[in-house]
Amino acid sequence: RKGWNKEVTETVGLPLLAGITEFFAGDYGKAVETLTPVMPDVQRLIQGSWAQKDIFQQIHLHSCIRSGTPGDLAIAREILDQKLVNRKIKNHTPLNERFIKKMLTVHETQG
Numbered sequence: 001r002k003g004w005n006k007e008v009t010e011t012v013g014l015p016l017l018a019g020i021t022e023f024f025a026g027d028y029g030k031a032v033e034t035l036t037p038v039m040p041d042v043q044r045l046i047q048g049s050w051a052q053k054d055i056f057q058q059i060h061l062h063s064c065i066r067s068g069t070p071g072d073l074a075i076a077r078e079i080l081d082q083k084l085v086n087r088k089i090k091n092h093t094p095l096n097e098r099f100i101k102k103m104l105t106v107h108e109t110q111g
Contacts, residue, residue, distance in 0.1 A: 011045075012041045015037070015038045016035070020056075020059055023035075023062070024033055026069040033065050035056075035059070039057065061076055061080070066077070
């Protein structure tokens with residue numbers, strides 16, 4: 001087969017499915033490794049509402065936080081900061097503030 005659907009399935013769909021599977025298996029570091037490269041394409045290529053696609057971003061964000069490595073926590077912070085830019089707002093939502101607080105707490109206990 002050829003075409004757009006095949007390309008999106010191979011380049012985005014399969015890694016996305018693998019990353020979600022790794023997340024639910026508790027392999028958060030591997031989920032981050034798998035999901036991070038495809039997340040820009042998820043928003044651009046996968047069809048659906050922003051709310052539907054946000055589920056994938058939430059799984060990516062939770063993977064970063066649960067992994068807890070400094071690099072993955074930095075990715076989580078980038079995700080949250082990008083939400084501010086995308087929504088053209090100055091302050092994080094209460095939910096995002098809780099994520100940031102948790103990230104800082106985890107990072108401080110590791111450091």
